[in-house]
Structure formats: C-alpha cells, structure tokens
Amino acid sequence: MASKVGEFKGHKVLVLFEEGREDDRFSQVTFGLKKAKLILDNIKDIEKFVEEG
Numbered sequence: 001m002a003s004k005v006g007e008f009k010g011h012k013v014l015v016l017f018e019e020g021r022e023d024d025r026f027s028q029v030t031f032g033l034k035k036a037k038l039i040l041d042n043i044k045d046i047e048k049f050v051e052e053g
Helices: 033-041 043-052
Strands: 002-008 011-017 028-032
Touching: 002 028, 011 033, 028 033, 033 043
Parallel strands: none
Antiparallel strands: 002 011, 011 028
16 A cells, blocks of 8 residues: 655645555545544554454
8 A cells, every 4th residue: 555645724644545546536545643643542443343354
C-alpha cells in the first residue's frame, strides 16, 4: 500500500492508496491526526476485525 501526506482545509492528512490504484479516488482512505490517534488506540480491535474477515 502506498501513502502520502497531504492537506485538507489547512490540516495535514494521511492518504492511503490501494496498491496500483493511486489515481483512483475511490480506492483511497484519508484521515487526519485525530483519527490517526484513534486508530492507533484501537489497533488491536482493528486487527481482530480483519482476522475475522
């Protein structure tokens, strides 16, 4: 997966792309610092969710 740092309304955001689909805006996830911290705080639940499919 590729990523880049961008900006939205004056705030830094992280954009994650599906492999090979960097130009497809429907194949990306964008979030800012607040949501990034929320993801990190709940990473175990996210990993479990992915494992369970």
